[in-house]
Amino acid sequence: MKPTRLYQICSPVILGIFLFINSNISIAQKVSVKVFPEIKRQKVVSIGGNYCQANYSDHAMDAVGEFTLNQFRPEYVRLALPLQFTNLDYADYKGEKIVQQPVIVELLESMQKMKNEFGVKNFTISVWRVADELVENPEKSSQRIIKPNSYDDVIDMIISFLLRAKNEFGVEADYFSFNESDGGWQTIFSPEATIKFIKKAGQRFEEAGLKTKFLWADTAQTKGTVDFATLIKADQSIWKYLGPLCFHSWWSEEIPNNEFEKIAGLAKAFNKPVWCSELGFDAHAHKTKGMKATWDYGLRFAKISHRMMKYAEVEVSMYWTWQNNYSIMSGDTKNKYPSYYVTRHLTEYLNKGTQIVHSLSSDPDILTISGIFPNGKKVLQIINMKNEQVDIEIEGFQSKELKLISTTESNLWEEFLKVGKTKKGKTAVQLKAQSVNTLVF
Numbered sequence: 001m002k003p004t005r006l007y008q009i010c011s012p013v014i015l016g017i018f019l020f021i022n023s024n025i026s027i028a029q030k031v032s033v034k035v036f037p038e039i040k041r042q043k044v045v046s047i048g049g050n051y052c053q054a055n056y057s058d059h060a061m062d063a064v065g066e067f068t069l070n071q072f073r074p075e076y077v078r079l080a081l082p083l084q085f086t087n088l089d090y091a092d093y094k095g096e097k098i099v100q101q102p103v104i105v106e107l108l109e110s111m112q113k114m115k116n117e118f119g120v121k122n123f124t125i126s127v128w129r130v131a132d133e134l135v136e137n138p139e140k141s142s143q144r145i146i147k148p149n150s151y152d153d154v155i156d157m158i159i160s161f162l163l164r165a166k167n168e169f170g171v172e173a174d175y176f177s178f179n180e181s182d183g184g185w186q187t188i189f190s191p192e193a194t195i196k197f198i199k200k201a202g203q204r205f206e207e208a209g210l211k212t213k214f215l216w217a218d219t220a221q222t223k224g225t226v227d228f229a230t231l232i233k234a235d236q237s238i239w240k241y242l243g244p245l246c247f248h249s250w251w252s253e254e255i256p257n258n259e260f261e262k263i264a265g266l267a268k269a270f271n272k273p274v275w276c277s278e279l280g281f282d283a284h285a286h287k288t289k290g291m292k293a294t295w296d297y298g299l300r301f302a303k304i305s306h307r308m309m310k311y312a313e314v315e316v317s318m319y320w321t322w323q324n325n326y327s328i329m330s331g332d333t334k335n336k337y338p339s340y341y342v343t344r345h346l347t348e349y350l351n352k353g354t355q356i357v358h359s360l361s362s363d364p365d366i367l368t369i370s371g372i373f374p375n376g377k378k379v380l381q382i383i384n385m386k387n388e389q390v391d392i393e394i395e396g397f398q399s400k401e402l403k404l405i406s407t408t409e410s411n412l413w414e415e416f417l418k419v420g421k422t423k424k425g426k427t428a429v430q431l432k433a434q435s436v437n438t439l440v441f
Contacts, residue, residue: 032362035396039358042313048076049322055080060107068322078124090131112169124175143184180220191231202241215246222252248278260311280320295409298338378441399441407436
């Protein structure tokens with residue numbers, strides 16, 4: 001038999017044996033991660049949350065809110081101020097009468113409790129809707145336009161609330177915004193109208209003795225934030241009234257990372273911090289029953305949280321929400337959802353004072369963010385988006401005792417001590433498929 005003929009017969013056989021053997025062996029992929037402690041990004045100020053139930057119910061606080069305040073101890077929070085009561089005549093809550101409404105009183109009491117019992121230090125107040133009498137298009141449920149000649153009436157109500165909070169409850173709001181006013185959910189402002197309102201309200205806040213400033217933008221989604229915020233900056237006379245550059249992370253799963261980076265770049269140009277005042281990925285999740293309790297929701301939530309912090313360089317993030325609305329647990333607090341455990345990775349290991357430093361991964365499905373605690377300890381969070389386990393080789397952070405906290409669909413919270421092996425300045429660890437991981441060095 002000729003050698004060529006023998007090769008033709010044997011090659012398929014050998015290949016078949018090779019494929020059979022390898023199909024029965026599970027080999028973890030190898031990925032390299034490098035941390036650059038000398039390249040500093042932002043310093044985290046607070047992992048906070050939204051407490052906006054006053055906008056959606058007759059009560060400002062609920063069981064989930066009490067639980068998250070007690071466990072997470074957020075220093076920065078955002079609350080909703082209702083300025084429309086559809087079951088009342090506008091005359092009954094106009095101006096100073098707004099603070100007589102039961103839900104407003106409960107909101108004020110909740111703010112006082114947040115400050116005195118739970119240590120909240122910074123309050124943002126946002127408005128979604130105002131009375132029909134004050135808008136040009138009362139028939140609409142969203143994209144409602146406040147009449148320019150009604151600006152003072154709206155400001156009267158806001159100031160009445162802010163002054164009562166300060167003078168009677170000992171809580172002064174740090175920032176104010178109209179929720180997602182670029183998109184009109186539910187009140188819309190053009191950049192020009194935004195400038196006019198801030199110019200008028202900012203001056204009146206000052207005259208009333210209030211320190212309250214405006215969030216710069218507070219946009220509905222990542223993309224478009226830079227354009228809207230830049231146009232607001234066109235009038236330098238309002239710069240003194242503007243606080244941090246602020247956006248919401250909705251509808252951002254498919255956009256490139258540089259859309260987040262643009263926000264960081266604009267903030268740096270004006271020496272402003274970046275805030276994400278609504279952290280989430282699907283603003284319609286409430287329309288799919290049970291979605292928020294799933295692992296898919298938790299993993300996608302982890303990814304948007306990662307991108308928000310790493311690429312937009314957010315210093316203050318506020319999760320939507322830490323009440324029974326897009327909740328991270330059941331209303332009775334007994335059943336904790338995967339997103340609750342993802343949240344713990346951030347509140348416990350990437351919170352106040354953590355200096356974020358640069359890190360790189362050799363694989364786009366292995367997401368990394370790293371930081372250094374005020375006490376010098378180091379943290380590296382790695383999200384494995386793959387459907388298989390991976391071997392990670394880490395360079396840049398070292399420790400004789402490495403702690404691993406892992407969250408997967410089958411085990412939502414596992415802690416391992418003294419994991420990994422270090423050799424020649426590199427540490428090797430193995431991470432489970434589709435997992436959220438925190439490594440503490």
